[in-house]
Amino acid sequence: MADPQVSRAAYAAAALAVALGLGGCVAQPKLLYGWGSYEDIVYAGTVKPGEVAPDVQIQQMEKDRERVRAANQKLPPGWHAHLAFLYTQVGQGGLAHDELVAEREAFPESAVLCNTLLANLGAKVEKPAEKAP
Amino acid sequence: MITCRRCAKWAMLVLVAAGLTGCVSAPPPYDYSDFRQSPPRSILVLPPLDETTSVIGPYSYLSTVSFPIAERGYYVFPVAVVDQLLKENGMPTPGEMHQVALDKLRESTGADAVLYPVLHQYGTKYVVLSSTTTVDVSVRLVDTRSGKLLWEGRGAVAQGSGDGGQGLLGALVNALVSQMLTSKSDLGHGVSRMANVQVFYTKGRELPLGPYHPDFGKTTP
Numbered sequence: 001m002a003d004p005q006v007s008r009a010a011y012a013a014a015a016l017a018v019a020l021g022l023g024g025c026v027a028q029p030k031l032l033y034g035w036g037s038y039e040d041i042v043y044a045g046t047v048k049p050g051e052v053a054p055d056v057q058i059q060q061m062e063k064d065r066e067r068v069r070a071a072n073q074k075l076p077p078g079w080h081a082h083l084a085f086l087y088t089q090v091g092q093g094g095l096a097h098d099e100l101v102a103e104r105e106a107f108p109e110s111a112v113l114c115n116t117l118l119a120n121l122g123a124k125v126e127k128p129a130e131k132a133p
Numbered sequence: 134m135i136t137c138r139r140c141a142k143w144a145m146l147v148l149v150a151a152g153l154t155g156c157v158s159a160p161p162p163y164d165y166s167d168f169r170q171s172p173p174r175s176i177l178v179l180p181p182l183d184e185t186t187s188v189i190g191p192y193s194y195l196s197t198v199s200f201p202i203a204e205r206g207y208y209v210f211p212v213a214v215v216d217q218l219l220k221e222n223g224m225p226t227p228g229e230m231h232q233v234a235l236d237k238l239r240e241s242t243g244a245d246a247v248l249y250p251v252l253h254q255y256g257t258k259y260v261v262l263s264s265t266t267t268v269d270v271s272v273r274l275v276d277t278r279s280g281k282l283l284w285e286g287r288g289a290v291a292q293g294s295g296d297g298g299q300g301l302l303g304a305l306v307n308a309l310v311s312q313m314l315t316s317k318s319d320l321g322h323g324v325s326r327m328a329n330v331q332v333f334y335t336k337g338r339e340l341p342l343g344p345y346h347p348d349f350g351k352t353t354p
Contacts, residue, residue, distance in 0.1 A: 040196070046213050047315075107208050112243025117214070
């Protein structure tokens with residue numbers, strides 16, 4: 001199977017090239033983000049819920065994170081918040097918290113949503129720090 | 134002689150072309166004045182309203198729309214997270230989500246603008262040995278402060294089974310399909326991406342570049 005990271009980027013670049021009317025004549029435009037399989041993960045979670053275990057989706061996203069970092073690219077908007085959403089599903093409140101903070105730091109536009117989600121997370125999951133006597 | 138014949142042919146072509154353009158009026162240039170007045174930084178995409186009979190269409194399309202908007206330079210809110218948040222707040226369907234007041238959406242997410250997609254067609258029709266996959270989608274981008282329409286676009290693509298493996302785009306879309314995460318039988322998923330190229334990149338009426346794009350502010354629109 002083709003490397004999803006590479007094929008996604010190639011497809012995206014080709015789509016952009018076609019859209020810009022460049023065809024094959026000009027170098028492929030550079031993408032702003034390393035997408036990995038983010039949109040396919042979203043597909044799995046919303047179009048066929050229950051078919052792909054959240055653990056499997058998380059593993060894929062963590063693999064993508066390493067690849068995108070290694071390629072010196074940025075993760076796209078929403079990526080960290082989506083991973084937080086998956087970590088919440090498997091009861092990993094601490095990791096979910098970290099990803100929401102990462103989303104807010106990478107994209108300040110997400111602050112209101114991330115604060116809402118962090119507050120919800122606080123209500124759903126006991127944070128270890130708050131367990132102190 | 135040959136040259137003259139060619140001249141005549143060219144002249145005829147020019148006349149035909151001129152005649153055609155005379156008959157078909159060119160679309161008026163897109164009016165970006167409302168967009169220019171309050172250009173958004175962040176865009177919240179809602180799941181599409183569904184005018185189709187496809188069960189998977191709306192969410193399959195939703196999973197393709199973050200890419201073009203983010204690559205145009207905007208912050209795109211995580212589509213599945215937003216969907217879940219709205220569901221938890223008593224809005225189980227896209228129809229109900231599209232009815233939520235703009236100030237409520239702004240208050241809970243901080244979004245500058247909301248993208249409302251409508252899926253007009255989605256799916257594959259099989260005729261004997263061939264098939265055609267069609268995706269037709271329109272989107273409206275609305276300012277969460279003023280309620281004004283900032284921009285709208287539409288894309289309709291019909292992809293025949295014969296074209297599938299031939300074009301560069303078709304080949305790449307086919308190569309892309311990861312069977313574990315998506316469904317190989319859902320041809321509309323790949324065609325949605327092509328429709329999005331029309332929606333967001335059609336020259337003269339494209340979504341203007343946003344602040345995260347390196348060419349933001351350098352080009353018009």
